[in-house]
Amino acid sequence: MEGWRLRYVLxxxxxxxxxxxxxxxQVPGITIAATLAGDGDPQLWYxxxxxxxxxxxVLSQRNAQALVQYLGDKDRAGHTIVTWNGAGFDFRVLAxxxxxxxxxxxxxxxxxxxxxxxHCLKGFSIKLARAAEAIGSAKxxxxxxxxxxxxxxxxxxxxxxxxxxxxxxxTAAVYEGAIRNNGxxxxxxxxxxxxxxxxxxxxxxxxxxxxPDTSWMSRAPWSREKFVGWMR
Numbered sequence: 001m002e003g004w005r006l007r008y009v010l011x012x013x014x015x016x017x018x019x020x021x022x023x024x025x026q027v028p029g030i031t032i033a034a035t036l037a038g039d040g041d042p043q044l045w046y047x048x049x050x051x052x053x054x055x056x057x058v059l060s061q062r063n064a065q066a067l068v069q070y071l072g073d074k075d076r077a078g079h080t081i082v083t084w085n086g087a088g089f090d091f092r093v094l095a096x097x098x099x100x101x102x103x104x105x106x107x108x109x110x111x112x113x114x115x116x117x118x119h120c121l122k123g124f125s126i127k128l129a130r131a132a133e134a135i136g137s138a139k140x141x142x143x144x145x146x147x148x149x150x151x152x153x154x155x156x157x158x159x160x161x162x163x164x165x166x167x168x169x170x171t172a173a174v175y176e177g178a179i180r181n182n183g184x185x186x187x188x189x190x191x192x193x194x195x196x197x198x199x200x201x202x203x204x205x206x207x208x209x210x211x212p213d214t215s216w217m218s219r220a221p222w223s224r225e226k227f228v229g230w231m232r
Contacts, residue, residue, distance in 0.1 A: 010082050011033065027097075030064060085115045147163075148163055
């Protein structure tokens with residue numbers, strides 16, 4: 001199935017504070033967000049001056065609301081919103097930044113959050129880089145989500161723009177690969193290719209999956225409420 005025949009829009013955002021974050025205590029502002037519709041080019045959302053240059057400020061409520069409107073329009077037009085940890089992170093942060101909490105919750109339930117689907121199926125989570133590597137894609141070399149807030153604060157806007165744009169490209173490649181292969185592939189801790197078979201589900205439907213056997217795990221896994229509790 002070719003990418004242009006899939007109707008989807010990817011969402012990824014970066015914040016002013018490094019991860020891991022405790023969103024129950026503090027929800028950081030958005031520095032930059034990226035969307036990618038189908039086989040188009042990434043669209044970047046950030047505060048700009050009159051000449052179109054990044055100001056370094058967090059995304060205003062007005063522009064955050066415009067992003068919510070854009071995603072809602074795509075959803076209503078039949079596009080699947082796709083994220084990696086969008087339930088537990090991106091939509092929660094966007095809800096706070098935009099003030100449009102109810103709309104963000106509705107979109108968060110309807111989206112396909114591939115990491116959350118994987119967690120519901122397997123009982124543990126993996127990083128996007130592991131899934132991207134499995135299908136021959138890659139995140140921006142040398143950078144991680146922890147680097148983006150620091151680089152943004154240092155005024156290295158172009159590097160962060162490149163990073164977040166590549167993130168949505170990698171997420172798109174993972175999503176299309178999961179559709180083609182009827183399951184999500186990843187490189188496991190032993191360096192081998194593994195696959196979680198099955199059709200990708202919305203967050204709402206993924207929550208209905210039976211709990212997986214996690215008796216083999218040395219530590220109790222995160223509950224699904226860790227990701228979606230704020231949406232209840």
